[in-house]
Amino acid sequence: MELDKNPISAWLQEDDTDRLETLWHAADRVRRENVGDAVHLRGLIEFSNHCQRNCFYCGLRSANKKIRRYRMDLDEIVHCACQAKDLGYGTVVLQSGEDPGCSDHWVASLVRTIKEQTGLAVTLSLGERGRDAFLLWRDAGADRYLMRFETSNAGLYARLHPGAPGLEERFRQLLWLRELGYEVGSGVLVGLPGSTHMDLANDILMFAELDLDMIGIGPWIKHESTPLGRGELQDNTDHKRVAASETMTYKMMALARLACPRSNIPSTTALATINAENGCEHGLRRGANVLMPNMTPAVHRADYEIYPAKACFLESSEQRFRIENIGRYVGTGRGDSPNRDARI
Numbered sequence: 427m428e429l430d431k432n433p434i435s436a437w438l439q440e441d442d443t444d445r446l447e448t449l450w451h452a453a454d455r456v457r458r459e460n461v462g463d464a465v466h467l468r469g470l471i472e473f474s475n476h477c478q479r480n481c482f483y484c485g486l487r488s489a490n491k492k493i494r495r496y497r498m499d500l501d502e503i504v505h506c507a508c509q510a511k512d513l514g515y516g517t518v519v520l521q522s523g524e525d526p527g528c529s530d531h532w533v534a535s536l537v538r539t540i541k542e543q544t545g546l547a548v549t550l551s552l553g554e555r556g557r558d559a560f561l562l563w564r565d566a567g568a569d570r571y572l573m574r575f576e577t578s579n580a581g582l583y584a585r586l587h588p589g590a591p592g593l594e595e596r597f598r599q600l601l602w603l604r605e606l607g608y609e610v611g612s613g614v615l616v617g618l619p620g621s622t623h624m625d626l627a628n629d630i631l632m633f634a635e636l637d638l639d640m641i642g643i644g645p646w647i648k649h650e651s652t653p654l655g656r657g658e659l660q661d662n663t664d665h666k667r668v669a670a671s672e673t674m675t676y677k678m679m680a681l682a683r684l685a686c687p688r689s690n691i692p693s694t695t696a697l698a699t700i701n702a703e704n705g706c707e708h709g710l711r712r713g714a715n716v717l718m719p720n721m722t723p724a725v726h727r728a729d730y731e732i733y734p735a736k737a738c739f740l741e742s743s744e745q746r747f748r749i750e751n752i753g754r755y756v757g758t759g760r761g762d763s764p765n766r767d768a769r770i
């Protein structure tokens with residue numbers, strides 16, 4: 427399938443359900459041919475909800491005084507990682523806000539301890555740091571890093587991230603991660619106020635240009651305690667605005683699969699939040715090959731409120747049944763990205 431900006435934008439504006447079926451089938455075929463039928467499970471540990479940033483969409487933003495902040499200690503996090511290993515997962519994902527309370531050296535010792543005690547692949551998702559921190563964590567054994575660029579529209583990015591370095595800096599940091607030998611993941615939010623079909627088409631082209639090993643795509647979900655949730659970002663592109671809809675998210679996932687055939691693509695929690703009944707399965711049938719069951723201790727889970735009513739994939743036999751019920755199977759081992767393997 428030809429993937430230039432105009433055809434991508436046309437697919438994003440396609441409403442005909444029969445024609446969309448051809449997109450879903452193409453993405454599913456390309457997924458099967460390139461990453462197979464395994465669904466890799468990654469144990470997600472949301473270890474701190476402290477954040478120094480003020481992203482306009484996120485409930486963890488520092489200006490939100492309504493959430494109870496927590497930071498797990500090293501033993502508690504390692505305990506969760508051991509549980510992930512006992513459940514047979516090959517990877518843990520350590521995620522947090524941009525928390526200066528977690529020093530570079532503390533994160534390095536956390537990574538080293540998890541590697542020693544579990545041997546699991548470790549993915550970090552801690553936001554922007556410096557090249558030195560990325561190097562320290564890589565030397566400690568970190569395997570992968572996830573950092574979405576959220577939108578490829580630099581002007582919109584700047585409006586959504588006041589006081590933060592711009593989009594160029596985010597791309598620079600993604601490049602450092604690549605140079606240091608991480609598997610690199612990024613992604614976007616679908617339906618951000620002010621974003622257009624052309625912006626989303628550029629996002630897809632950017633995935634290919636960055637040659638991403640992992641791509642996370644989720645709908646923007648309104649959070650009342652954020653500027654976007656309060657409708658504070660209105661501008662004259664709003665009439666062209668893309669819906670933060672389930673179908674638009676599937677279109678983006680399917681097109682990402684076509685643009686980056688060997689990437690690992692999760693069916694995201696945000697998708698399961700807007701369609702609890704079968705968002706997860708639809709995602710897996712429209713390009714995705716990864717799920718991220720939540721390993722965050724129940725006592726903290728509700729406080730990691732990036733958006734309201736956040737769904738949680740929890741480990742369960744029902745979850746495994748749902749995977750098998752669509753003709754797929756739970757992957758074993760680390761589930762590394764074939765994209766990175768092909769590059770090195």
Ligand code: SAM
Pocket residue numbers: 483484485486521522523524551552553554572573574576614615644645646647648649696732733
């Ligand atoms: N702080 C790190 C960062 O920003 O990269 C990692 C944690 S952050 C909560 C992870 C992702 O949550 C962000 O990349 C963003 O795309 C997503 N997110 C934040 N607010 C959201 C919202 N209101 N709806 C959907 N996704 C959201």
Ligand code: SF4
Pocket residue numbers: 477478479480481484485486487488522523524553732
């Ligand atoms: Fe902080 Fe990440 Fe949320 Fe931005 S998206 S406010 S950096 S947790």
